[in-house]
């Protein structure tokens with residue numbers, strides 16, 4: 001893993017945007033995208049750049065079950081607000097959490113991933129080491145699947161909702177095997193509350209108990225952390 005320590009999330013966003021730019025120059029056509037607070041500074045940099053994604057595709061990691069793309073808390077809405085309105089892609093794929101037949105939607109999304117192999121995948125990390133919505137215990141060979149969110153993730157995500165009872169209890173997520181098919185993975189983490197997960201991801205045993213530890217087995221991972229998130233690294 002290549003680890004880049006930056007001063008803060010703004011610097012991290014600039015560094016990540018440079019990596020997007022290099023990948024575009026190298027011919028990357030498919031970008032795997034994440035939501036949450038971590039990628040916001042990166043998306044801001046991309047929006048303010050002259051980078052052009054109009055002949056690229058994007059494939060998002062995950063979406064809540066049961067809320068539509070028009071709901072401001074949906075990940076589809078988040079992506080539109082924070083990136084796609086300013087930087088449209090030729091095609092943007094996000095799991096459809098409103099699909100009536102969830103199993104069919106899961107199969108469809110696995111086909112999307114197969115047909116659009118990801119060149120650069122951006123990831124955040126949960127305090128428990130989750131990536132996407134792959135919580136501890138998720139099999140390393142998982143493809144897209146439906147998950148019941150853990151209490152800790154529901155609590156962490158409740159900051160985006162008026163009431164914790166409004167936080168969806170289920171989500172669709174790319175699996176750990178799907179994520180690791182990306183040619184280059186760019187994981188971002190900022191803040192003290194990510195320090196333990198980052199240390200275990202980098203130095204801990206490769207274990208399904210810390211989903212992000214699977215990245216130790218991937219040949220091309222770049223990690224951008226601020227000093228707080230790096231503070232647990234031995």
Ligand code: F6R
Nearest residue numbers: 034035036037038124125131132
């Ligand atoms: C979001 C996602 C999640 C987040 C993680 C960190 O698409 O897949 O794994 O990356 O929960 O969230 P933040 O960035 O809000 O700390």
